[in-house]
Amino acid sequence: DAVYGALPGFDESMSDDDTNVSAWRFAALPGLLVTTRRHPVPALGAAYRWLQHDDTPRNPAEVVDFTLLEFADSVRRTLAMLDDQLDRAEDLLLTLDQHTDFGRISGLIGKVRRRSTELRRVTTPVDRIFHSEDLELPEWAEDDIRDRSQRQIHAALDDLMALQDRARALQDELASGQAEETNRRLYTVSIVTTLMLPATFVTGFFGMNTGGMFLASGAFGTVEAGFVCALFMGITWLLLKFAKLL
Numbered sequence: 001d002a003v004y005g006a007l008p009g010f011d012e013s014m015s016d017d018d019t020n021v022s023a024w025r026f027a028a029l030p031g032l033l034v035t036t037r038r039h040p041v042p043a044l045g046a047a048y049r050w051l052q053h054d055d056t057p058r059n060p061a062e063v064v065d066f067t068l069l070e071f072a073d074s075v076r077r078t079l080a081m082l083d084d085q086l087d088r089a090e091d092l093l094l095t096l097d098q099h100t101d102f103g104r105i106s107g108l109i110g111k112v113r114r115r116s117t118e119l120r121r122v123t124t125p126v127d128r129i130f131h132s133e134d135l136e137l138p139e140w141a142e143d144d145i146r147d148r149s150q151r152q153i154h155a156a157l158d159d160l161m162a163l164q165d166r167a168r169a170l171q172d173e174l175a176s177g178q179a180e181e182t183n184r185r186l187y188t189v190s191i192v193t194t195l196m197l198p199a200t201f202v203t204g205f206f207g208m209n210t211g212g213m214f215l216a217s218g219a220f221g222t223v224e225a226g227f228v229c230a231l232f233m234g235i236t237w238l239l240l241k242f243a244k245l246l
Helices: 042-053 060-094 102-130 139-206 221-242
Strands: 003-010 021-029 032-036
Touching: 003 042, 003 060, 003 102, 021 060, 021 102, 032 060, 042 060, 060 102, 060 139, 102 139, 139 221
Parallel strands: none
Antiparallel strands: 003 021, 021 032
């Protein structure tokens, strides 16, 4: 009738941003619970304080269930923090202009996706175990561990998947915004290049070292050549406007 295994938890740290996922191991009998871990796990500390201030649990399964619920709550608190970061990234995307810092937006979304992937990798196996047909728990642990813990872990996993879907949607929107900004810059460069093309042709033509060059003998040849360049640039601009390319 023994129940044993390894469950995920968070390492104790100074802030939620650098919290690492760890594992703690346990073995339980109807009247005994033994746990081990390499690093302090806040969920186990919360369970210890709960045992000090509450009535004695009916069996060790209640303690394991309480620890799993604490883990699920920690996941949801982390998801709430990540969701706030996505809100900031979305606000920047909604106010998209030429001064928008795409690097900052990409950093926010990348951090959320990286952290959510880490959480999903440790939450999915727990949810899969609870839904496995091969999981057989003794009667004294069936109601506590399989019932309440299963619902909370599955709900946290659903929230996690929803957050990942939102992060991917914002990533796609960011890629679209970056592509639009790149196209706008290429369009500007193309227009400038097109406007300068007639002037380039004129300067290249007058730069030939051949005899009898037009305007070579006049006192205002440079001014007249500049006027010719400006004239052709104006004609090119009018043609682009007429073709609705500007």
